[in-house]
Amino acid sequence: MGCVHGKCCSRYPTSSDGDSKDNGEAPYRNSKHIISQRSLETVPVPSHNFMLHYSLLSQRGYYPDSPDKENQDSFCIRTQLQGNPNVHFFGVFDGHGQFGTQCSNFVKDRLVEILGNDPTLLDDPVKAYNSAFLMTNYELHNSEIDDSMSGTTAITVLVIGDAIYVANVGDSRAVIAVKQGNKIVAEDLSQDQTPFRKDEYERVKLCGARVLSVDQVEGLKDPDIQMWGDEESQGGDPPRLWVQNAMYPGTAFTRSVGDSTAERIGVVAAPEVSMVQLTPNHLFFVVASDGVFEFLSSQVVVDMVARYKDPRDACAVIAGDSYKLWLEHENRTDDITMIIVHIKDLCDSGPGAADRVSAGNSNPATSRTERGTSDMSSASGSEMFRSIRSELSETPVSVIRSPAIVVPSPHQTPLELDGG
Numbered sequence: 001m002g003c004v005h006g007k008c009c010s011r012y013p014t015s016s017d018g019d020s021k022d023n024g025e026a027p028y029r030n031s032k033h034i035i036s037q038r039s040l041e042t043v044p045v046p047s048h049n050f051m052l053h054y055s056l057l058s059q060r061g062y063y064p065d066s067p068d069k070e071n072q073d074s075f076c077i078r079t080q081l082q083g084n085p086n087v088h089f090f091g092v093f094d095g096h097g098q099f100g101t102q103c104s105n106f107v108k109d110r111l112v113e114i115l116g117n118d119p120t121l122l123d124d125p126v127k128a129y130n131s132a133f134l135m136t137n138y139e140l141h142n143s144e145i146d147d148s149m150s151g152t153t154a155i156t157v158l159v160i161g162d163a164i165y166v167a168n169v170g171d172s173r174a175v176i177a178v179k180q181g182n183k184i185v186a187e188d189l190s191q192d193q194t195p196f197r198k199d200e201y202e203r204v205k206l207c208g209a210r211v212l213s214v215d216q217v218e219g220l221k222d223p224d225i226q227m228w229g230d231e232e233s234q235g236g237d238p239p240r241l242w243v244q245n246a247m248y249p250g251t252a253f254t255r256s257v258g259d260s261t262a263e264r265i266g267v268v269a270a271p272e273v274s275m276v277q278l279t280p281n282h283l284f285f286v287v288a289s290d291g292v293f294e295f296l297s298s299q300v301v302v303d304m305v306a307r308y309k310d311p312r313d314a315c316a317v318i319a320g321d322s323y324k325l326w327l328e329h330e331n332r333t334d335d336i337t338m339i340i341v342h343i344k345d346l347c348d349s350g351p352g353a354a355d356r357v358s359a360g361n362s363n364p365a366t367s368r369t370e371r372g373t374s375d376m377s378s379a380s381g382s383e384m385f386r387s388i389r390s391e392l393s394e395t396p397v398s399v400i401r402s403p404a405i406v407v408p409s410p411h412q413t414p415l416e417l418d419g420g
Contacts (some may be wrong), residue, residue, distance in 0.1 A: 048162040
């Protein structure tokens with residue numbers, strides 16, 4: 001999903017990455033389409049004696065009408081944030097619009113830098129996240145990048161000891177896998193911020209946005225009858241945001257970093273932040289752009305990851321299936337970026353764990369005792385997830401989405417799950 005003047009200007013967007021010619025075949029098996037595929041990497045969380053095994057894949061989309069368009073997705077993995085061996089950051093950024101690549105890269109660099117320099121990060125991660133997003137948005141507006149009709153989504157996961165904090169702006173997504181008996185259940189760590197959500201719809205309407213599908217704007221459907229269905233079944237004509245009496249910007253999301261024009265009608269950069277206290281039943285989490293989640297549900301993605309011990313294999317399979325589904329529904333694919341993080345050897349937390357997180361920070365000036373988790377739910381299963389809505393900034397922002405392509409995996413070793 002995106003804006004009307006970016007890749008989503010028409011019913012069937014025609015922009016993205018992919019250097020194939022419009023010959024009716026998309027070269028998704030060609031490895032040159034993969035922008036980045038990292039080997040399996042490991043980072044410890046010594047405060048709680050567990051490990052994070054992770055890998056990523058970022059692949060540009062296939063756009064037959066725009067064969068030279070670059071990948072607008074970007075990612076950031078920063079381990080040992082603030083010099084603390086127990087604090088790790090994972091983020092995916094999905095740019096959109098003419099300058100979406102520049103916006104995406106700017107935000108992935110500055111957001112983690114601002115977080116890393118915030119001395120209150122361990123005291124109040126939610127506050128630090130809000131400040132970092134709004135400051136990054138402010139800096140993007142004042143940079144040399146024209147973000148009037150361009151911007152980026154941002155889905156980020158911050159690991160602090162045995163807790164994870166998820167901050168989301170836009171319609172990319174994070175999901176965690178939970179073992180429940182002999183099943184693995186997907187639990188969303190973020191909610192897509194689109195006009196399909198009643199709360200977001202009402203918020204942007206109060207800010208002056210017209211919320212209509214392209215068919216409604218073009219007069220093909222009655223603008224007074226809002227029968228959009230749900231996000232899973234809507235297909236290629238979702239509700240979008242428009243200024244009064246004009247056909248722009250046409251964003252299919254309600255929050256983003258950048259998009260200064262869309263800010264005027266309620267598209268904001270303030271993130272929604274959630275927190276999960278990890279338990280031994282948490283197996284892995286996935287952070288991905290909507291190139292993955294456009295046609296694959298959270299549960300399907302989790303099921304696919306669970307079939308492979310090696311996250312590199314899961315990345316390749318998910319990207320391949322996403323790519324094929326895009327081409328079954330449209331004449332192009334989106335950029336695809338995902339980070340898969342396995343949580344290994346986590347045991348139940350003992351007393352003093354929060355202090356161990358703080359003590360692991362090698363910089364006394366930024367060392368803090370983790371605070372605020374008592375204010376948030378920390379159970380297991382569906383009870384463990386609590387969304388913490390941030391206060392909206394007086395200065396809104398906007399986002400627009402990007403697309404996908406793939407390569408088969410070499411390993412394909414099934415992940416074994418013990419029963420019980």
